[in-house]
Amino acid sequence: MTLNLNEIRKDFPILTRETANGKRVIYLDSTATSQKPLQVIEAMNDYYRRSNANIHRGVHTLAEEATSLYEGARERIAKFVNAASAREIIYTRNTTESINLVAYSWARANLKAGDLVILTEMEHHSNLVPWHMLQMERGIELEFIPVTENGLLDLDAYKSLLNRNPKLVSFTHMSNVLGTINPAGEIIKLAHAAGAVTLVDGAQSVPHLSVDVQALGADFYACSAHKMCGPTGIGVLYGKSALLEAMPPFLGGGDMIKEVKLRSFRPNTLPHKFEAGTPAIAEAVGFGAAVDYLTSVGMNAIAAHEHEITEYALERLEEIPGVKLFGPSAEHKGGVAAFTLQGVHPHDVAQILDQDGIAVRAGHHCAQPLHEKFGIPATSRASFYLYSTKEEVDQLVKGLYKVKEVFG
Amino acid sequence: MDDLYREVIIEHYKNPTYRGKLDPHDISFADNNPLCGDHIQIDLRVDSSGVVTEAMFDGHGCAISQASADLLVESIIGKPLEDVKKLNRQDILDLLGIDLGPVRLKCALLSLKVLKAGVYGLGEASDSLVE
Numbered sequence: 192m193t194l195n196l197n198e199i200r201k202d203f204p205i206l207t208r209e210t211a212n213g214k215r216v217i218y219l220d221s222t223a224t225s226q227k228p229l230q231v232i233e234a235m236n237d238y239y240r241r242s243n244a245n246i247h248r249g250v251h252t253l254a255e256e257a258t259s260l261y262e263g264a265r266e267r268i269a270k271f272v273n274a275a276s277a278r279e280i281i282y283t284r285n286t287t288e289s290i291n292l293v294a295y296s297w298a299r300a301n302l303k304a305g306d307l308v309i310l311t312e313m314e315h316h317s318n319l320v321p322w323h324m325l326q327m328e329r330g331i332e333l334e335f336i337p338v339t340e341n342g343l344l345d346l347d348a349y350k351s352l353l354n355r356n357p358k359l360v361s362f363t364h365m366s367n368v369l370g371t372i373n374p375a376g377e378i379i380k381l382a383h384a385a386g387a388v389t390l391v392d393g394a395q396s397v398p399h400l401s402v403d404v405q406a407l408g409a410d411f412y413a414c415s416a417h418k419m420c421g422p423t424g425i426g427v428l429y430g431k432s433a434l435l436e437a438m439p440p441f442l443g444g445g446d447m448i449k450e451v452k453l454r455s456f457r458p459n460t461l462p463h464k465f466e467a468g469t470p471a472i473a474e475a476v477g478f479g480a481a482v483d484y485l486t487s488v489g490m491n492a493i494a495a496h497e498h499e500i501t502e503y504a505l506e507r508l509e510e511i512p513g514v515k516l517f518g519p520s521a522e523h524k525g526g527v528a529a530f531t532l533q534g535v536h537p538h539d540v541a542q543i544l545d546q547d548g549i550a551v552r553a554g555h556h557c558a559q560p561l562h563e564k565f566g567i568p569a570t571s572r573a574s575f576y577l578y579s580t581k582e583e584v585d586q587l588v589k590g591l592y593k594v595k596e597v598f599g
Numbered sequence: 600m601d602d603l604y605r606e607v608i609i610e611h612y613k614n615p616t617y618r619g620k621l622d623p624h625d626i627s628f629a630d631n632n633p634l635c636g637d638h639i640q641i642d643l644r645v646d647s648s649g650v651v652t653e654a655m656f657d658g659h660g661c662a663i664s665q666a667s668a669d670l671l672v673e674s675i676i677g678k679p680l681e682d683v684k685k686l687n688r689q690d691i692l693d694l695l696g697i698d699l700g701p702v703r704l705k706c707a708l709l710s711l712k713v714l715k716a717g718v719y720g721l722g723e724a725s726d727s728l729v730e
Binding site for chain 1: 662663
């Protein structure tokens with residue numbers, strides 16, 4: 192179950208580069224985007240060198256090859272999250288677009304003024320703003336499952352919200368700030384018992400945990416390739432086929448149609464019905480290579496490694512006078528440590544750490560309401576992945592003492 | 600150790616001379632840096648000939664944004680509004696005495712954007728004010 196870190200780190204060429212002042216990069220920002228292994232970079236490179244063509248309509252060798260690479264990646268992504276069929280996997284640009292697809296297609300066909308959508312206080316802006324927009328357009332109602340002081344969802348409050356007949360419960364599986372891993376299966380079960388449809392923002396969970404959409408019972412589940420060793424510009428929406436079948440198309444154009452007349456069209460079958468225009472083909476190939484890579488390393492081993500690193504990091508960070516950590520204890524969270532350092536703005540923390548090659552993120556991490564809840568404008572955030580080491584955590588701790596020195 | 604955190608910047612961040620609010624004031628404007636939530640408010644008192652007689656800033660944010668606000672406010676007291684309108688990004692960099700990358704430049708320029716939006720009576724502190 193333990194990872195061979197030396198071997199894994201060799202797969203990520205970027206981890207050996209140095210910054211302008213000759214420091215080796217210590218990448219602690221994988222929650223924003225992960226680094227990419229050679230296996231992914233080379234799969235995309237090979238695609239462009241050998242197989243590039245547009246997909247689906249061509250009959251020539253290259254088109255056939257490109258199509259089977261594109262569709263083959265879909266099959267493997269479906270398997271990775273244990274979807275019942277690859278037809279239930281819609282390629283999108285990213286998690287944000289996946290959520291918007293549900294908001295535009297399913298929600299606009301199914302929600303009317305006064306209908307209740309339940310979200311949580313720990314959502315990323317991508318699972319807030321699409322619903323704000325629908326609220327302005329339709330007059331739907333929004334309620335939020337509160338976050339407790341220790342960074343968990345208040346499930347008792349959720350249960351009372353469910354008495355109000357919600358139509359949709361949309362929530363993050365894992366918080367990008369607190370790191371909280373929410374009890375998705377339980378939340379979904381309760382939502383279904385109340386007659387609501389469920390949408391899960393899996394941007395942070397799919398890269399780090401073994402996710403089984405059927406076991407969870409999710410109706411919709413969204414994720415992005417770039418946070419899981421894959422390229423930017425591609426993500427997926429998983430949806431139960433019965434729901435997807437009944438939904439109107441999202442974007443209109445080529446590939447999403449079965450037939451077009453001058454004044455009408457018939458939409459294509461799943462999953463193509465939701466994929467208008469030439470898609471991100473090389474990126475799909477890269478996404479497929481990413482799930483192959485993660486599968487070969489083993490998701491359980493990755494989760495165990497991250498847990499060990501996170502536990503160590505929280506312990507070490509807590510020892511630093513003036514550091515305040517946000518979120519639950521290591522047992523309830525993924526590889527994220529968001530913190531403040533008394534008297535120093537997170538931007539300054541990040542900037543001074545950068546002098547030593549240490550990459551952390553500073554700001555509200557696209558979760559402004561959550562920061563407001565905790566009464567702070569911003570946090571610094573260190574995050575970990577399969578290639579993170581305890582030595583890197585030690586460097587971070589050393590760097591934070593340096594920050595304290597600069598600010599005296 | 601680090602040019603960006605020259606003593607003068609740390610000093611203006613930790614012990615700003617012009618932090619506070621003016622009530623009453625002739626001009627007051629506030630805005631955020633959407634990237635990081637830095638917030639700056641600038642209040643001015645202006646005499647009948649259009650010269651800034653008093654100025655204060657308030658807000659929260661990183662050392663760069665807060666130090667630049669303190670330095671900027673200090674530099675405009677006693678100046679005609681016509682001169683304030685002409686200030687640009689280079690003036691801020693000169694005040695700070697450092698060079699900045701694109702992300703931190705936004706922190707440094709927030710106070711100037713807020714000041715100019717206030718002086719021009721605009722609704723928003725936009726980037727075009729400091730170009």
